[in-house]
Amino acid sequence: MEAVGYTNFRNNLKKYIKQVNDDADTLVITSNSDPDEQAVLMSKRDYDAMKETMYIMNNPSLVSKIRQGLKQIDEHKTQVHELLTDYSDD
CATH class of the missing domain: 3.40.1620.10 (YefM-like domain)
Incomplete structure (x- = not known):
């Protein structure tokens, strides 16, 4: 710096x-x-990224989901699937 x-x-x-x-x-x-x-x-780009990180880290629910996902990756408990493109309620 x-x-x-x-x-x-x-x-x-x-x-x-x-x-x-x-x-x-x-x-x-x-x-x-x-x-x-x-x-x-x-930079504004770095500022926006920092604000987003602060938002996520201050939301216990999101942090829990991130930790759960990282644990699943570490334990090789992941699945590959197609992304959904139809968001309608039909």
Whole structure:
């Protein structure tokens, strides 16, 4: 994770936005005047993935289903089947 000062970040905003999108890494933006004032820049793609992971991990029912599925994979208790394409109630 790279860190950059606020002034440098402001002067090179486009470069840093491209960098976090290309590298899939975060960038810490620091302030020389106040060390407690820091921010993190990340791509929207990575932010969306992080939010989705947080949603899943905060839902005990989903976590339980994921663990159950992983256990079935470990125990070789899986089946291959065709995906259903007809979602009608007929």
